[in-house]
Amino acid sequence: MAREAMQKLTQWEDVRYFLAVVRQGSFSGAARALATDQSTVSRRIALLEHALGQPLFERGPRTVRRTPQAEALLDAAQAVERAVLAMEDAASRAEAEPRGRVRIALTEGLAQHVVVPRILPGLFAAHPELAIDLRTGDEVLDLARHEADVSVRFFRPARGELVGQRVARLPLAVLVAKRARKRWAGRSIGELPWTSYVKDDLETPESRMLARLGVGRTRLACSSVETQLAAVRAGLGVAVAPRALTLALPDLAALDLPEAPDLGTLELFVVTRAALRKVPRVAVVYDALVEALRALDPSRAEV
Amino acid sequence: MAREAMQKLTQWEDVRYFLAVVRQGSFSGAARALATDQSTVSRRIALLEHALGQPLFERGPRTVRRTPQAEALLDAAQAVERAVLAMEDAASRAEAEPRGRVRIALTEGLAQHVVVPRILPGLFAAHPELAIDLRTGDEVLDLARHEADVSVRFFRPARGELVGQRVARLPLAVLVAKRARKRWAGRSIGELPWTSYVKDDLETPESRMLARLGVGRTRLACSSVETQLAAVRAGLGVAVAPRALTLALPDLAALDLPEAPDLGTLELFVVTRAALRKVPRVAVVYDALVEALRALDPSRAEV
DNA sequence: TGCATGCTATGCAAAGTTGCATGGCACGCG
DNA sequence: CGCGTGCCATGCAACTTTGCATAGCATGCA
Structure with missing residues (x-):
């Protein structure tokens, strides 16, 4: 090892590690993002600090804090990254065949x-x-x-x-399993067994739609759309989703609501x-x- | 090894090798410039070519020619280098002590x-x-x-x-070894035993000066100023050099020419x-x- | 207070990379 | 026309770097 402290970036590769640590906020996180091991990140950052002759991160057991020196280098490091990414694009531009x-x-x-x-x-x-x-x-x-x-x-x-x-503009519809369709036909909006997709309590086009319909918190809330659809296909409830989905999933059908509100489009x-x-x-x-x-x-x- | 061809620069370090090869015009030259071995350059360029999915250099026994793809990447690569160098400067700026x-x-x-x-x-x-x-x-x-x-x-x-x-503006003078001074005192310009510094036949301030004095090819021409001065100190001849050199080399003295032309300054x-x-x-x-x-x-x- | 969790640092074996030595090849010089 | 020189590619051993396993530590929660 033993690179001397002389403010020289002898390993351009280290810039990538530096940015990953800054963005992920930890050596472990950076390792995951870089698909490498935490120990490698730790060692390469240590090397980089020695090469630059200044500390970049204060290591705590729970967290890694950037030093002011790291702060000062951030822009320059991002400029390096941008240049590399631009070079990748330039390389792509040179290719002739779709390969x-x-x-x-x-x-x-x-x-x-x-x-x-x-x-x-x-x-x-x-x-x-x-x-x-x-x-x-x-x-x-x-x-x-x-x-x-x-x-x-x-x-x-x-x-x-x-x-x-x-x-494409995909009109939304209320989807239901075909074999459960007649069970709920004719029910009002408030009486339907709604399901919803909820992720980190964020708003989605679908959640906005449900709110507009006056549907509050649903009995079944899924953190993945696929699980939600599985529930619908099992006859557990109905979901707001693009009507076009019935093309891909023939066991689903759109449910015609009596009030027939415009559900909007995706x-x-x-x-x-x-x-x-x-x-x-x-x-x-x-x-x-x-x-x-x-x-x-x-x-x-x-x- | 076995990086897949997917137009991704997985090794930013390789950009440095690419530039070195372009600038030096050969793998061996690049190896010298990078203080590494020619085989390493050869292998890393091969890897880079595979990573980018396109050939960068045509290897000939006597020479290496850039492919059009390499040509297209040159600007982007130099941009990467500039960004890295800027980052080094940014790192320097953060230091507080002269170390x-x-x-x-x-x-x-x-x-x-x-x-x-x-x-x-x-x-x-x-x-x-x-x-x-x-x-x-x-x-x-x-x-x-x-x-x-x-x-x-x-x-x-x-x-x-x-x-x-x-x-500093350093007036030029004709320098001679003190112990040989009287031997040539009073001689005309054309009669003096001139020495000159010649490197790759390039023009230097000193060669321009000699030409102006009417001195042609000298009997002793040295490819290093130090050797030339050693010759003068050994009493072999005289040289055009900054008069201030006599401060550092007390066994040298300036020779007053009878014609006393202005020798100019460095x-x-x-x-x-x-x-x-x-x-x-x-x-x-x-x-x-x-x-x-x-x-x-x-x-x-x-x- | 005590335990569980997620973090960094470090020892050690495995894998990857480097440098040296060799071989092959083309050009230029005598 | 043969020889010397300088170049690139590749085999092999030494070294360096990596990933895994472990230890240590601080914080949050019960």
């Missing part, structure tokens, strides 16, 4: 019911050297930070270096980084997503 | 006769934690690229992020990067250099 890996960030439902069965088969067949990472989950991955290449989500993306489009967006839009491997994925997801939009389908 | 290492680029003569005997003793005594790298040589080290922190040279530095000042500059000027460890060195070198200027000394 390599594309990471798609999307919801579990879109992945299972649309992307996997309807899009991937054709994509893999058409481009043998293309590989796909499906990153499902509720956390919003940061396209700008290269956590994913393409994102399919139900909200308009933050702008910046991102480009994208709305591919807007589906496909987004990527501007620098990647023309990159072959991304372009084929992006285009396939847009084409297939447009078909979900009933207003478009009817035309 | 660490300062690299001074200067000529052999200035190092031996001025900096080492007159400046370093006081500097080391005043700042126990300060370390100095004296980088002598004729190649001009690049301050902007962090090859040195402070430079003492006989020409005005390229501007940019550099700051500095002229610390201008001595001390330069550093703007970002470092206020950094304690650099500031104490810079200030000591300026103060001591000013004393070499006769016009100032007489005041």
